[in-house]
Amino acid sequence: MDEKSILIVEDDEAVRRSLYLFLKHKGHRVECAEDGLSGLNCVKQNDYGVVITDVMMPNMNGVQLLEMIKQIRPLTEVIMVSGYNDLQLAIDAMKKGAADFITKPFRYEQVERIICDLQSRQVGSADRAVDRAATVDSRLERKIHELSIMYSINEVLDNIANIEELFKNLVDLSLKITEGLRSVFYLYDHEHDTYYLRCMKSKDEIDRPKMDKLDPHIAERLSVNPGSMILDTPDEIAFYHLAAGPHPDVQSVLLAPFYVRGQNFGILAVENKLNERGFTESDVTFVNMLLKKASLVIENRALYETIYLNLVNTLRSLVSTIEAKDKYTQRHSERVTKIALLIARELRCAKEELDVIQFAGMLHDIGKIGVSDAILQKPSSLTKEEYETIKQHPIVGARILEPLGMLPHEKAIIRHHHERWDGKGYPDGLAGRDIPFLARIVSLADAYDAMTSDRVYRKGLTHEMAVTELEVNSWRQFDSAIVDAFKSLCARMGEQVKLELE
Numbered sequence: 369m370d371e372k373s374i375l376i377v378e379d380d381e382a383v384r385r386s387l388y389l390f391l392k393h394k395g396h397r398v399e400c401a402e403d404g405l406s407g408l409n410c411v412k413q414n415d416y417g418v419v420i421t422d423v424m425m426p427n428m429n430g431v432q433l434l435e436m437i438k439q440i441r442p443l444t445e446v447i448m449v450s451g452y453n454d455l456q457l458a459i460d461a462m463k464k465g466a467a468d469f470i471t472k473p474f475r476y477e478q479v480e481r482i483i484c485d486l487q488s489r490q491v492g493s494a495d496r497a498v499d500r501a502a503t504v505d506s507r508l509e510r511k512i513h514e515l516s517i518m519y520s521i522n523e524v525l526d527n528i529a530n531i532e533e534l535f536k537n538l539v540d541l542s543l544k545i546t547e548g549l550r551s552v553f554y555l556y557d558h559e560h561d562t563y564y565l566r567c568m569k570s571k572d573e574i575d576r577p578k579m580d581k582l583d584p585h586i587a588e589r590l591s592v593n594p595g596s597m598i599l600d601t602p603d604e605i606a607f608y609h610l611a612a613g614p615h616p617d618v619q620s621v622l623l624a625p626f627y628v629r630g631q632n633f634g635i636l637a638v639e640n641k642l643n644e645r646g647f648t649e650s651d652v653t654f655v656n657m658l659l660k661k662a663s664l665v666i667e668n669r670a671l672y673e674t675i676y677l678n679l680v681n682t683l684r685s686l687v688s689t690i691e692a693k694d695k696y697t698q699r700h701s702e703r704v705t706k707i708a709l710l711i712a713r714e715l716r717c718a719k720e721e722l723d724v725i726q727f728a729g730m731l732h733d734i735g736k737i738g739v740s741d742a743i744l745q746k747p748s749s750l751t752k753e754e755y756e757t758i759k760q761h762p763i764v765g766a767r768i769l770e771p772l773g774m775l776p777h778e779k780a781i782i783r784h785h786h787e788r789w790d791g792k793g794y795p796d797g798l799a800g801r802d803i804p805f806l807a808r809i810v811s812l813a814d815a816y817d818a819m820t821s822d823r824v825y826r827k828g829l830t831h832e833m834a835v836t837e838l839e840v841n842s843w844r845q846f847d848s849a850i851v852d853a854f855k856s857l858c859a860r861m862g863e864q865v866k867l868e869l870e
């Protein structure tokens with residue numbers, strides 16, 4: 369056997385290539401295979417010391433490959449890599465003889481450390497079988513502990529609602545996984561190049577007062593050595609006191625820099641282990657995992673929000689473009705949104721409902737993208753077929769916005785803003801309270817703006833005439849409670865309503 373040789377079996381070319389280059393750079397002899405079957409062929413031909421294999425692969429998956437390797441080359445150590453944090457899979461793989469189980473995304477240094485441990489054991493052990501039996505249980509136990517920590521990190525961070533919650537969970541989880549006494553998160557302010565205290569949790573009775581800023585020297589020290597560090601010598605602790613404020617009881621500190629997209633984002637400081645021994649390398653690994661995951665959460669959210677906002681802005685400008693083509697419909701959606709918001713406030717709608725109207729009101733006619741200009745701008749009355757085409761726009765609109773993962777209320781406004789109280793509207797012929805409430809509000813606002821706007825073939829109604837028309841159609845086209853709310857709004861605001869719309 370060539371203990372120093374390594375085989376990487378991975379179908380993702382980018383992962384395979386980068387891990388190959390990293391291990392090669394570190395002086396290992398490395399070969400690659402792109403799926404389970406070609407991995408197996410390599411193993412038949414060469415006696416590798418270590419095989420690193422992905423779990424999910426075409427042709428033959430990693431667990432099947434592991435079983436085959438253990439039959440052909442029982443002494444070859446196999447490290448499994450999976451994109452899923454699946455505890456059961458890890459236990460199964462290790463029972464089948466895997467030496468370790470790593471969850472993606474992994475750090476190359478972590479993989480190399482495991483490889484080196486395995487290689488030194490291979491070289492140093494005279495009786496590999498005895499050695500394996502003696503260590504497999506403790507490795508399995510360690511792995512289960514590690515995976516359950518990973519699992520709880522993922523479980524918590526995948527479900528956070530906002531950045532404040534993320535900071536709170538960072539300090540919370542860092543205490544849990546390291547069994548630390550206190551955890552403090554400092555957020556980096558790029559503008560002032562300073563770390564400000566953002567969140568703190570202590571298992572003490574009292575939260576200790578802290579300096580609200582971290583001394584920049586500590587950051588300098590972290591940037592010289594970019595990575596987490598344990599401070600436990602008297603000199604280091606004295607240095608920490610200077611930076612974070614004097615706390616005589618501090619004996620050991622785990623300091624971890626937090627980067628997002630390679631940019632400095634903050635520093636997490638965990639003080640004192642509850643068992644009063646110092647922090648260990650495994651604490652550092654766990655805190656790094658936590659920060660890595662938190663960083664991914666921030667990146668994905670930021671990315672998603674950027675894409676989402678870009679898309680929404682594009683759609684909004686598309687609506688404005690459609691409306692601007694016809695001077696009679698210019699800024700229609702903007703006015704409908706304003707009127708609908710005024711009515712919703714009059715009806716004391718919750719802030720969340722106002723947000724829904726603000727979003728969906730601007731896009732309620734987005735489905736008109738699918739209707740030709742010839743029909744939209746036709747100066748005379750529409751034929752039956754043309755009207756049928758127009759009637760599709762709420763359905764088309766809801767479909768266009770579907771991939772945006774809109775909330776049900778927003779979708780309901782877009783789909784149902786042409787329903788009528790008497791059930792004679794479109795597209796679904798819903799009646800009365802079956803029509804979603806916010807859609808009833810937007811429907812009235814839409815009708816009011818349409819009535820008061822000029823058309824090629826007619827002059828728009830005056831405000832008073834339009835209100836009378838709404839009253840006449842109370843219980844027929846409109847929800848009378850919403851008509852009443854609009855009237856009382858007009859009575860109170862008078863001309864102001866019209867000014868608001870200009």
Ligand SMILES: [Fe+2]
Binds near residue numbers: 786
């Ligand atoms: Fe519409």
